[in-house]
Each structure stands twice: as C-alpha cells, then as structure tokens.
C-alpha cells in the first residue's frame with residue numbers, strides 16, 4: 374500500500390518524467406510529461422496503471438511538450454500552479470489551477486503542492502508520502518536557473534530555505550538528471566549543496582547572478 378515512483382530519463386535535456394502509481398487502485402499521476410509519450414505510456418502499461426491526471430512543476434517546454442499527446446488519449450485534469458504564466462498545449466477546460474497547500478488525491482494518498490517560486494513564478498514541488506519531486510527548484514548539488522523570463526533569485530532563496538526545513542530523510546527526485554546521482558535526500562543536500570548554504574538573500578543573489 375504505497376505510491377510507487379517510476380523515474381523516466383527522457384529527452385535531450387536530461388529531463389526526468391515521473392509516474393506516481395498507487396498499487397492498490399492502479400491509478401497514476403504523471404509529473405512533467407515531456408518528449409516521449411510512448412515511453413510514458415509504456416511505463417504506465419508495464420505497471421498496469423491507468424492515467425488519472427497530470428501535474429506540471431512549471432510550464433517550460435521541456436517539462437510539458439508531451440502533455441497534449443498524453444491528454445489526447447485520456448481526458449484527465451492537468452494541474453498547474455495558478456501563478457504560472459506559460460501556455461499549456463491542452464484546452465483550457467483540461468487545466469486545473471492549484472495553490473500551495475492544495476492536495477491532489479491518488480488512491481488513499483495525496484500529493485501535496487508546495488509553491489516554490491524562483492525558477493518561474495508558479496514553480497511547484499510535489500510531496501507524496503516521504504518523497505519530494507523538486508522540479509527545477511532543487512537539483513542534486515545544484516538549483517534551478519533564475520535568468521529566464523519570470524525567474525527571481527530572491528524568491529528561489531526563500532523557496533530553497535523552505536525545502537531545507539523539511540525532514541532530512543525525505544527523498545528528493547529532481548526535474549533533470551544534472552547531478553552525480555539521479556536522486557538525493559533533503560539531508561544530503563543540506564550537507565552537500567552549496568546553494569543551500571547561504572544565510573542571506575543578498576549573498577545568494579550575488580552568487581547565482583554573478584553580480
């Protein structure tokens with residue numbers, strides 16, 4: 374009785390697509406479907422899972438460019454934070470806007486939305502049981518860039534600070550395979566990630582902007 378996490382490395386930018394599957398009701402939420410709709414559907418089929426919804430950490434193209442194909446075949450909601458401004462390749466009726474603290478049911482479990490702006494205004498992390506899907510907010514020993522439209526280094530500082538207060542045993546599943554391992558923990562990042570070691574937003578902003 375737990376949520377299984379499948380981590381699919383897809384696309385030229387080392388994206389990770391995630392399938393969160395409830396092994397009792399055999400339904401799944403797919404997080405950040407990009408690049409290869411067939412690989413995602415194979416992942417669902419291999420574990421006998423039916424798609425129940427799509428979650429996106431943010432609307433950069435590499436995280437959403439398979440949403441349209443996935444939803445075309447299954448009319449399910451696409452959840453995105455209300456502060457996110459980029460378009461999604463689905464009809465407006467498929468999109469459900471969420472806020473920090475909202476919970477999306479998956480069988481007996483819930484996926485909790487954490488609003489973690491900085492990489493984009495509506496960037497979110499998703500907490501399910503003791504797993505955190507951290508999108509482009511937190512990577513293994515790194516963090517998301519803030520120099521793209523809507524990026525804000527001071528907001529990212531506070532979002533990383535919020536993550537650093539979480540239980541150190543929580544496993545972290547990032548949005549890209551940029552590190553020396555595909556996943557990490559909050560505790561390991563607090564010890565190893567230089568971007569979690571700044572004490573003031575000013576120092577952090579200077580470090581990430583090179584200013």
Ligand SMILES: [Zn+2]
Nearest residue numbers: 431433492509
């Ligand atoms: Zn991004």
